[in-house]
Amino acid sequence: MNRAKLPPKWMMRFFRWFCRQDLADAVEGDLLELYERKVLSGGRLTANWHFIVYTLSFFQPFAFKRQREQYAQLNGFHMFYNNLKIGLRIIKKYKAYAFINILGLAAGLSAFLLMALFVMDELSYDRFHDKNDRIVRVTYELKTPNATRQGAKIPFPIKQVLADNYPEVEQVARFYYWDGDTPLLSYGEQKYTEPGMYFGENSIFSVFDFEMLMGNPETALSDPRSIVLTESMATKYFGTEDPIGKTMRYKNEDDLVVTAILKDIPENSHIVFDFLLPIELQRQRWMGWGKSTYDLEKDWNWAAAWVYTLLTPGTELSSFEDKLQAIAREHLNTEDQSGFSLEVQPLADIHLKSDKSAEARANGNMTQVLSFAAIAVLILFIACVNFINLTSVQTNQRFKEVGLRKVMGARRKQLVAQFLTEALMTVSVSSLIALGIAFGTLPYFNRFTNKAITFDGQNMLLCLALIAFVLLITIMSSLRPAVLVLRLKAVQGLANRFGAFRSKQRFSKSMVIGQFMVSNLLVIGILIVNSQLSYLQNKDLGFDKENMVLLKLAKNLSKSQYELFENTLATNPDVRNMNRGYVAGTRAYTNTFKVVGSGSDENYSLGIKWLGSGFLDMFGLEIIEGRDFDESVQNDIKSGILINEAAVKALGWKVEESVGKTLSFLPGGASQPQEIRVIGVIADAHFESLYDAVLPSVFRRTESSVGGAVTLSISGNNRAATLANIEEVWNEVIPQWPFEYEFLDNIIEAQYVKEERLASAVQYFTLLAIFIACLGLFGLASFSVQERTKEIGVRKVLGASIMAIFGMVSKRFVWLVVISFLLSTPLGYFLFDQWLQDFAYRIDIGAGFFLIAGLTSIVIAALAVGGQSLRAATVNPVNTLRHE
């Protein structure tokens, strides 16, 4: 054949590159035939030109290579089936490892799933309101020389100013709650005191998305004598009757008509109520329905309402906040009281980021959510590391298999597919188990986190997506060793089992260090959190909290009612003492005070507590300067006060000088400041939560039961009988109010529930983390022992003792644990020191915590590795050396 007759070579190569095999020969033949013809008819140049055009015209999908497709069609399914089969065989062959692998991953995943649900629930607060990105709460901050106070509630009349003067305010909605007493609500024969009774107004239903089942949201609260119920309250009072239009009696005084039924307020709302009454009702009641002049809608001194505004889209929060300061200047700061400023807070931030005084409900806490999230991620990390470690070690055992497959013509892709199938099998089985565990344990988890989380489509999907993502990464990294193995030449694989293996253990080792660092941290966490909590619970509060019964009053008792109650109970020897007033517990009242005669205009923020006579004795409080109230001196009762040491410090006085000084303050609802004189100083007692330092407080004498509480001190003998007797007397004296009580020590303990929950969560999950880490270590150790069987055999033959071999095998792993301990100590110190900073009274982090944690990890690790080492050390060398 004539060389000159050939077309451009590069074009032919291009054609060969893209054209499918079965077409190429025939088409190329045709093209060449055409080319030959053209050469004859038009010369080489035209022929070349035509050839290029013709060839390019074949550059179309129909001619492209589709080898891959054909291949997949050919035996893809069978290959996959075969991979599954081999995978099952491998699992059967290494039962223990498969078990460890699957169990570890499943445990980790289910823990992660639960904690992720918790975190998502916490983050979901108030997001069910469609306009939540435009709703803000207006709050205040008050700066006084001794403290900065942030309050969630602001005065009622602010609403009108906001609505009138600020174009960016679309709507204003106010909530209000009176915690002075627990009101009684009755319908026919049914009477209950209802703690969930809030006041509101119609705009609530247009700003927020509380779902209304019956009634008209535009007029539900228009009439001052109306009431809105939630669904479950409607069922409680009316059963299956139609509630709309029924009349309920409020505090035995006002008849209210049911105008609307709301769906129960979702748990993930920062404000939860059972009833909504018109604010106008409270206003009218206090005005005596026109008889008095006090108007809460004009009271700028009383920070009483939670105020929410719906802003127009695109409003800049910071500039809106700046503009609000005009209100603070004009209405809040007076000559008597300055230092107020207003703040705005996006609705969605309230639950996790707000901890002001008078929040509508105990809020969550970002630290707790973050620590849950951190623990969840750490556990997932430990579980995934396990999986990666065990899978890679196992892969390394299969040099021979890979070698043989290569000799038989397996392609790299096929081998990867096989490892991938096996990894996927393990992962999907454990995911299923994890889902099962999560479903099964959710009720228990809910109980101890005090939540009502359910699996719904949304959170489930998010969880699964997260897990799928993590598992993908895990599988990818577990394939790393497989890829390394595959790079080996077939002969290498067949001949040499261990050659390339050693260097790669560095990876596994650093993973083990990571795992044990995490579990060390968690152990340190448990120890510190627990001892801090028991410190709080056992700390001397400075007053007696045992056997104190707090009665909840539905209404302030009159003097005569109280005296009758007291005198009747005096006959019961088990009632040691009783008293009016409210000092300890969850409610704290504060006011601002000025020092009279100091020449300075400064305001001090002090707590106010109300005492009955003989209160100090009853609570075991100690007077360190001055005297107690003298019942025969009228002035003591009217204008005498006791202050605590903290108040002395806050006011900048000395204990010895403080008696006889005078303070002035503006009582709620009054227009004239009142002057009060210090008659004594009492030792500090922790009436508030130990999170905070002792609140500087003023103790006033009261004749009525202000704050809605009567405290009884009982002997503690025959508790049940004593309480029954008290109830009997109560029902005689005050038959119209139900008898309800609480024990003071329970109230105080309840303040630390959040911490206790955190502690128990950390505890359970730490155990889990350690368990998983140990599973991993156990797996690694047994692989490593297996691999060194022969070495151990030879050593034994040469006379090594069991202890020496035991030490040799364990040493490597124990070292890893020691290193991880050294790394986790400073980290743990830093983290938990931060946590402790939240408490005003806290333990010192001593070296003991770290030593105990370190020892625990080492002992546990030694146990996990020890069994394997011991087995290796005691095996008869004849059995191990017989191989090959």
Added chain:
Amino acid sequence: MKGTSLGEFEELVLLTVGILYNDAYGLGIRDELEKQTGRNVMISSVHKALVRLEDKGFLSSYMGGATDERGGRKKRLYELTISGKKVLNRSKELRNSMWNSVPKVVWE
């Protein structure tokens, strides 16, 4: 496979394969098509149609012997399958019956 309908060009290619009986290969088919229709036909279009017709099952192919021409490349020879013949018949019948349905007066 996308149905079993025939495009116009595909029908022509199918008929040409029939005409060339025993020597129907890519370039040969193109030459015959150009001769019969007087149109300019791209060799790639012919191959495209052939691949598609084979996918549809109207054609089958086998490799012929090597020759000295064509750079020693073999020819891929095509022949009508039974369903290929059927589909040609059907389209012919369809045309005939439609022809017959046209009223005589149209042709005058």
